[in-house]
Amino acid sequence: xxxxxxxxxxxxxxxxxxxxxxxxxxxxxxxxxxxxxxxxxxxxxxxxxxxxxxxxxxxxxxxxxxxxxxxxxxxxxxxxxxxxxxxxxxxxxxxxxxxxxxxxxxxxxxxxxxxxxxxxxxxxxxxxxxxxxxxxxxxxxxxxxxxxxxxxxxxxxx
Amino acid sequence: xxxxxxxxxxxxxxxxxxxxxxxxxxxxxxxxxxxxxxxxxxxxxxxxxxxxxxxxxxxxxxxxxxxxxxxxxxxxxxxxxxxxxxxxxxxxxxxxxxxxxxxxxxxxxxxxxxxxxxxxxxxxxxxxxxxxxxxxxxxxxxxxxxxxxxxxxxxxxx
DNA sequence: TCATATCATTGGTGGTTCCAACGTTGGCTT
DNA sequence: AAGCCAACGTTGGAACCACCAATGATATGA
Numbered sequence: 001x002x003x004x005x006x007x008x009x010x011x012x013x014x015x016x017x018x019x020x021x022x023x024x025x026x027x028x029x030x031x032x033x034x035x036x037x038x039x040x041x042x043x044x045x046x047x048x049x050x051x052x053x054x055x056x057x058x059x060x061x062x063x064x065x066x067x068x069x070x071x072x073x074x075x076x077x078x079x080x081x082x083x084x085x086x087x088x089x090x091x092x093x094x095x096x097x098x099x100x101x102x103x104x105x106x107x108x109x110x111x112x113x114x115x116x117x118x119x120x121x122x123x124x125x126x127x128x129x130x131x132x133x134x135x136x137x138x139x140x141x142x143x144x145x146x147x148x149x150x151x152x153x154x155x156x157x158x
Numbered sequence: 159x160x161x162x163x164x165x166x167x168x169x170x171x172x173x174x175x176x177x178x179x180x181x182x183x184x185x186x187x188x189x190x191x192x193x194x195x196x197x198x199x200x201x202x203x204x205x206x207x208x209x210x211x212x213x214x215x216x217x218x219x220x221x222x223x224x225x226x227x228x229x230x231x232x233x234x235x236x237x238x239x240x241x242x243x244x245x246x247x248x249x250x251x252x253x254x255x256x257x258x259x260x261x262x263x264x265x266x267x268x269x270x271x272x273x274x275x276x277x278x279x280x281x282x283x284x285x286x287x288x289x290x291x292x293x294x295x296x297x298x299x300x301x302x303x304x305x306x307x308x309x310x311x312x313x314x315x316x
Numbered sequence: 317t318c319a320t321a322t323c324a325t326t327g328g329t330g331g332t333t334c335c336a337a338c339g340t341t342g343g344c345t346t
Numbered sequence: 347a348a349g350c351c352a353a354c355g356t357t358g359g360a361a362c363c364a365c366c367a368a369t370g371a372t373a374t375g376a
Contacts, residue, residue, distance in 0.1 A: 006222045009207040011272070016279055016291065017185040019298035021200075022225065024182030025333070026305035027175040032362070041362070049167040060323060064164045067180065069365060074325055096323035096372045114169070121174055127304040132297055133174065139286060139294045140177035146285040147184035183364070190331075199331075218354060227334060232356060254341045254354040 023124075030120045038116055039083075040109070043068055043076040045117065048110040051086065051102040058097040085109050181282075188278045196274055197241075198267070201226055201234040203275065206268040209244065209260040216255040243267050 012018040028042075035041050046066035051057065054065065063073045077100060080086045085106035091097035102110070125133050170176040186200075193199050204224035209215065212223065221231045235258060238244040243264035249255035260268070283291045 006219060008223050008225065009204075009211040011207045011211070011275075012204065012224070013299075014295060015275065016283055016295060016298070017189060017275070019295060019302055020178060020181045020185050020282075021332095022302045023178045023298050023305070025225075026302070027178050028333080028362080031175060043363085046167075046170065049169045053167040053169070058323075059325095061164060065166050066170070067166065067183075067364095069363090070323085071325070071327085071366085072364080094323080094373070098324070117169075117173065117175070124178075124301065124305075125174055127300045128297060135293065136174060136297045137172060137177060139290055139297075140174070140181050141171075142285045142290075143282065144177060144180045144184070147181070179363095186331085186364085201332085216354075217356095225333095227332090228354085229335090229356070229358085230333075252342070252354085256355070 027120070027124055030123060031117075034116050034120060035113065038109075038113060040113055043072065044080055044085075045110070045113050047073070047076055047080065047100075048085065048102060048106055048113070051100060052107065052110055056099050056101045058091065059100060060097075062100060080106070083109075185278070185282055188281060189275075192274050192278060193271065196267075196271060198271055201230065202238055202243075203268070203271050205231070205234055205238065205258075206243065206260060206264055206271070209258060210265065210268055214257050214259045216249065217258060218255075220258060238264070241267075 007013070008018075031042055035045065043066075046068060047062055050062050050065045057065075059073045059077065060070060062068070062077075063070045066073075068076065077086060077088065081088055083105075084103055087101045087103055088098045089101070091099045125136070128136065165171070166176075189200055193203065201224075204226060205220055208220050208223045215223075217231045217235065218228060220226070220235075221228045224231075226234065235244060235246065239246055241263075242261055245259045245261055246256045247259070249257045283294070286294065
């Protein structure tokens with residue numbers, strides 16, 4: 001009959017790995033459902049953001065910057081190209097490479113997603129003050145940087 | 159030529175959702191590879207921990223406590239039962255339910271996983287001081303609690 | 317030149333999180 | 347008592363993310 005507010009086990013409740021995981025699940029939920037409404041998904045934003053900030057790049061570089069596996073970059077770029085948000089052209093100076101360029105439509109789409117994502121941050125961090133948000137960013141950045149340092153090439157370059 | 163330390167786009171670098179995601183990916187990496195060495199995975203630990211802390215429970219309650227979907231509880235319990243770490247028996251007072259009990263072997267296995275997980279927390283939080291870890295826990299707990307409050311039934315009860 | 321490394325691409329795996337549907341059973345309402 | 351609704355376990359499937367291995371083409375450095 002009754003439910004009675006079933007709390008998680010203490011072991012989990014205090015484990016950073018669990019908390020990070022739960023927070024990530026919630027964040028992922030927000031991202032996928034709101035990006036879906038904009039006909040996008042996480043990988044698309046990452047790639048468009050990298051292109052907008054650093055200019056045209058090869059697929060491998062995009063993967064390195066965004067933490068997306070090379071093979072997944074291929075698929076995501078295919079989707080973006082299908083919607084004319086990016087363009088693939090061969091690199092004349094290195095025939096192994098494609099040079100990926102963001103189109104004007106891609107730029108507009110990115111701007112829109114920027115707004116969507118800003119709202120997501122807002123909702124995600126709603127219970128935190130401005131200072132607390134900065135502190136959270138600081139702490140997580142330290143963890144992520146440390147992870148990168150300890151996991152040399154195999155995890156993000158591909 | 160060389161790569162040259164390709165940093166992620168600023169939009170991502172400062173977005174809590176991105177940081178949480180990256181941290182979660184790293185944590186997930188640690189959990190799966192080290193639990194795999196102990197012939198376990200994340201769901202197993204969650205379920206065993208709930209059983210150990212709250213005693214025998216129905217599958218639905220386990221799902222509610224651990225944040226695992228009802229249908230995924232079934233699969234994970236099948237695996238645990240196959241290794242004799244839990245036992246399923248019908249609830250005499252409610253024939254819809256199974257009562258799940260942790261076996262002594264399950265208890266031992268859980269103890270072992272406790273150790274593995276403790277080491278994971280240690281590695282994950284390595285760059286943080288004790289106070290910083292507590293602060294991180296505090297901030298993330300607030301976010302997770304807020305998420306739970308705003309997402310009543312649909313996300314954890316099933 | 318020859319070995320090594322990088323590139324894009326294909327194809328596949330596994331884990332997590334979810335959803336929809338089913339038949340069974342319990343509880344509640346009337 | 348009958349009927350309705352809710353909860354239970356289970357099956358089957360979807361989506362996304364993270365990852366790995368291999369291949370053919372190409373570039374680089376010894």
